[in-house]
Each structure stands twice: as C-alpha cells, then as structure tokens.
Amino acid sequence: MNLxxxxxxxxxxxxxxxxxxxxxxxxxxxxxxxxxxxxxxTGGLLSELITSVSGASAVFELGICTYSERIKTEFLxxxxxxxxxxxxxxxxxxLYMVRGLKESSGADVCVSVTxxxxxxxxxxxxxxxxxxxxxxICGRQFVRLPELWKLSDMSREHIRKCTAAYAFDTIEKxxxxxxxx
Numbered sequence: 347m348n349l350x351x352x353x354x355x356x357x358x359x360x361x362x363x364x365x366x367x368x369x370x371x372x373x374x375x376x377x378x379x380x381x382x383x384x385x386x387x388t389g390g391l392l393s394e395l396i397t398s399v400s401g402a403s404a405v406f407e408l409g410i411c412t413y414s415e416r417i418k419t420e421f422l423x424x425x426x427x428x429x430x431x432x433x434x435x436x437x438x439x440x441l442y443m444v445r446g447l448k449e450s451s452g453a454d455v456c457v458s459v460t461x462x463x464x465x466x467x468x469x470x471x472x473x474x475x476x477x478x479x480x481x482x483i484c485g486r487q488f489v490r491l492p493e494l495w496k497l498s499d500m501s502r503e504h505i506r507k508c509t510a511a512y513a514f515d516t517i518e519k520x521x522x523x524x525x526x527x
Contacts, residue, residue, distance in 0.1 A: 358504075358511035366514045367395045373521045374405040374455065379484070381517075382408040382453035384422055384443045386434075387463040387477060388506050389413070395510055408451040412443065422446030422458075435461050437478055437489045444480035444487065455521075456482040457513050461494075463505045474500060477509045483520045490516060 374381055383392040393409030396402050410421060415434055418424040424442040432438040443458035461477025468474035475495030481488050492512045494505050 358508040360507065363395070363507060363511045363514065364398075366511065366518055368399050370514050370518050370521070371396060371399040371402055371405055373518065375401060377521070379405065379454035379521075380407040380452075381405055381455040381457070382410075382447050382451035384410050384412050384447040384456070384458040386411070386413055386418075386443075386460040388459045388509050391506050391510050392457065392459065392513060395514070407453040408447070410447070418443060418460075421450070423449065433472070435472055435476055435478065437491070440478035440480035440489045441487065444482045444489075448482045454484055455517060456480075457517065459509055459513065461505075461509065463502045463509075464500060465502060475505055477505070479509065479513050479516070481513075481516060481520075483517065484524065486520070 381396065385392055390409060390411045396406050412418045412422055415429050418429070418439065419426050422443050423446040424439055428438050428442055440458050440460050443460060444456050447456040447458055458480035459477060462468050462472060462474050464474030473495045475497060477492065477494055479490050479492065494508055497504060497508060
C-alpha cells in the first residue's frame with residue numbers, strides 16, 4: 347500500500363460539494379455501479395449527501411456509521427490487532443474498513459473514513475484534521491490522507507465537510523479517468 351498525502355487540497359465549499367456529489371451519482375447511474383460508505387468521524391455525512399440527490403436509490407447500496415472500535419471490528423472485520431498496533435485513526439484501519447465494506451456490500455465503489463474531526467482528540471503526532479479516506483473503486487484499493495490539519499477553518503463541521511468533498515472529488519476523478527481509458 348502506498349499512502350498518498352494530498353497536500354493540494356483546497357478549502358471546500360458547500361455549493362461545489364453538492365455539485366460534485368450529484369455528478370458522482372449520475373456517473374454511477376450511467377455506468378450501472380453501486381456505492382457504499384463506512385464512516386466514522388463524518389458520522390453519516392457521505393450517506394446523507396448521496397441520498398440528497400434524486401435518483402440515489404439506483405446507486406446507493408449501504409451506508410454504515412462505524413464510530414466505535416468494537417463496531418469496526420464486528421461489522422467491518424477490522425482486526426483488533428490492527429487497531430491496537432496502528433490505532434483507529436490510521437491508513438491500515440481505513441484500508442481494512444473499506445475491504446470489510448466491499449465484502450459485506452458487494453458495491454462497486456466503497457469509501458471508508460476514519461479520523462479526528464475535533465475540536466478535541468488530537469495529539470502532536472495525530473492532530474485534529476487527520477483523516478484517512480479508504481477507497482475501493484472497481485477493485486482498485488487505496489488510502490489517502492488529505493492534509494485537513496492545514497485548513498484555515500478547523501471547526502468540526504468544516505473538517506467533516508472537507509472530508510466529504512475530498513472523498514467525492516476523488517471518486518469523481520477516478521470514475522472519469524476510467525471513461526477515458
């Protein structure tokens with residue numbers, strides 16, 4: 347696994363986020379693909395955004411909020427040793443979350459989120475805004491770490507929205523690249 351730290355993530359805005367989600371839903375529908383989400387610090391925001399788009403029922407397979415370590419282990423099969431050795435907010439946990447989601451949902455596009463939205467919970471090693479986003483897009487699995495700790499607005503709401511924006515931007519980009527292959 348090659349973790350990519352995404353330093354070029356800009357500030358997000360709600361209007362662009364809504365348009366990107368709508369674009370993703372339309373792309374999924376056109377391609378006949380299904381999407382599923384496993385969320386921790388975003389608390390269901392990705393699922394909410396998907397279902398706010400008319401026609402989402404044609405593409406949305408499953409949304410699960412796996413906030414606790416126990417639920418990550420029981421519902422997504424994240425090994426307890428992974429959480430113990432790497433932490434719940436880690437590349438490894440995000441990867442196992444997306445693998446478990448893929449296994450349970452069978453969706454073509456799976457996304458997992460685990461991180462620290464703040465304002466508490468951060469440390470010097472893992473500051474508020476540390477969010478790992480796992481993807482399985484048509485069998486291509488990867489994890490990204492957008493540098494959300496560099497945002498000018500470090501509010502919990504803004505970190506959650508920017509995480510969603512990053513996830514949907516990534517999905518849109520990969521799906522559109524697949525169209526040109």
